[in-house]
Amino acid sequence: MPTDTQFATDWLEERYRFDVAARNPKAEAACLQYFAQHPDVSIIDMGAGTGANFIYLSEKFPQSQQWALVELNPNLLKRARERLKIWAAAKGYTVREEGQNLDFRRSEQHIHVQLLQGSFLELPQLLQPDQFHLVTASAVFDLLSEQMLSNLVQVFHQNRLALLATLNYESMAYLPGDAEDDHWIELYEAHMQREQDFGRALGPKCSASLENSYAQLPTEQILRAPSRWQIEPADTFMHGHMLEFLERSLLEMTHLGHSGKGLNAWLQRKKAALQAQQLRLSVTHSDLFIAPVYEG
Numbered sequence: 001m002p003t004d005t006q007f008a009t010d011w012l013e014e015r016y017r018f019d020v021a022a023r024n025p026k027a028e029a030a031c032l033q034y035f036a037q038h039p040d041v042s043i044i045d046m047g048a049g050t051g052a053n054f055i056y057l058s059e060k061f062p063q064s065q066q067w068a069l070v071e072l073n074p075n076l077l078k079r080a081r082e083r084l085k086i087w088a089a090a091k092g093y094t095v096r097e098e099g100q101n102l103d104f105r106r107s108e109q110h111i112h113v114q115l116l117q118g119s120f121l122e123l124p125q126l127l128q129p130d131q132f133h134l135v136t137a138s139a140v141f142d143l144l145s146e147q148m149l150s151n152l153v154q155v156f157h158q159n160r161l162a163l164l165a166t167l168n169y170e171s172m173a174y175l176p177g178d179a180e181d182d183h184w185i186e187l188y189e190a191h192m193q194r195e196q197d198f199g200r201a202l203g204p205k206c207s208a209s210l211e212n213s214y215a216q217l218p219t220e221q222i223l224r225a226p227s228r229w230q231i232e233p234a235d236t237f238m239h240g241h242m243l244e245f246l247e248r249s250l251l252e253m254t255h256l257g258h259s260g261k262g263l264n265a266w267l268q269r270k271k272a273a274l275q276a277q278q279l280r281l282s283v284t285h286s287d288l289f290i291a292p293v294y295e296g
């Protein structure tokens, strides 16, 4: 499997504050509440990137934690390791390096982090899933095909793992709108779901597909709630990234035979609105917390 997953470090770090602002407090509270009585929590973070999900969530759990950060791209994992060390030192933890792993201690709290380079699609070859309580995945599951996701759900179910899947893409809207926005955004979403080596990514269908897979399984709780990026006119760097993604994806669709008539003019209107500090974009995602049935 190629390990260059095309996610740039600066993009992942730029989106962090938008993710933090967007995360749904109800889904997060349900997860923290579910584990409130556990003396410690063991967590697998899938598609860890540069460690954003760990950095955000580890502080929310008051108890000790064992984390396994699973990431395909070795460069991102390397950056995650550096970022976590800086984060832990700034938060007053003592930091110990144990080979690839990291160990943080502060008063009674102990956080152990394993950094695992590999594909979460082969999870049982990387770690023992039944040694964990929770899987987290942020901005990851919408990249997968329906089959990949439903296979993972089986692994989570068999190992009685709870799941907190955040920032799954659903839709986007420019404000104020333009008569052609729907057309180009639909084509952008079609690009997310285009045929690839592994099949078609779920894109906006991800959360519904996740709920469907769980509908046939016993669960104690399924909570799905919106998480929304609000990209304001002053957020020029983030707007620039979004326009670049749109342009690249839409051009690829024109090469696949879709008409590009009006595309340049539409992009120019967006770029002009950005220059004039009038561009707003709302990107809706959803967060899901799913708890397995507790069977003693």
Ligand SMILES: C[S@@+](CC[C@H](N)C(=O)[O-])C[C@H]1O[C@@H](n2cnc3c(N)ncnc32)[C@H](O)[C@@H]1O
Binding pocket: 005, 007, 012, 046, 047, 048, 049, 050, 051, 052, 053, 070, 071, 072, 073, 076, 118, 119, 120, 121, 137, 138, 139, 140, 143
């Ligand atoms: C949009 S990024 C999100 C990263 C991080 N969770 C965050 O919130 O910033 C998706 C991540 O999933 C990783 N990824 C994609 N497929 C993977 C796989 N099969 N196994 C492990 N990581 C994968 C990518 O390399 C990338 O780092």
